[in-house]
Amino acid sequence: MADKKISEEEVKRMAVLSNLDVSGQEEKLVLLFSDTLKYLEVLDELDTSKVPETNQVTGLTNVFQDEKNSKTITSKEALSNAKEQSNGLFATKAVFDR
Template identity: 45%
Template structure:
């Protein structure tokens, strides 16, 4: 039997910070319980005897599947940037995602 692992509120707080999410204290408590329950379900799999089970990499028995696609006309760089609100050196300019520097 595996040792029970529990998510703490601080664990959830750190995950929320890294995900740039604002959570209330009630949500932090709720997710700590839910994450712990998820780990409990995953730990059940560790108890299964898989000694005689053949490894499987994919289950559809598909081999050499390729998508035959003809080249089609695409936008030029000028056309792609035509409606952009801001560009620099031929590229789109966007606002930063990480404001607090914890990237």
């Protein structure tokens, strides 16, 4: 099988999707990713024809807690120790610029 290569554009796209700053390292990452893909090519040679397909390996199903009513507090109680409040809600500093 021919060597799998990764392009600089693919590295940049992965960086954007991963929210990583890779500026100035694209060429190095192309080599590293290409080396990794070449190393993993050995998996293409494995005979998996007799291995059953799996999509769930733990055997667990519907592992959820039962929903139970529990003691709740009122809005007034929740806001009683709030540093700031506005219209019956917690007030905080803005997270995003407008």
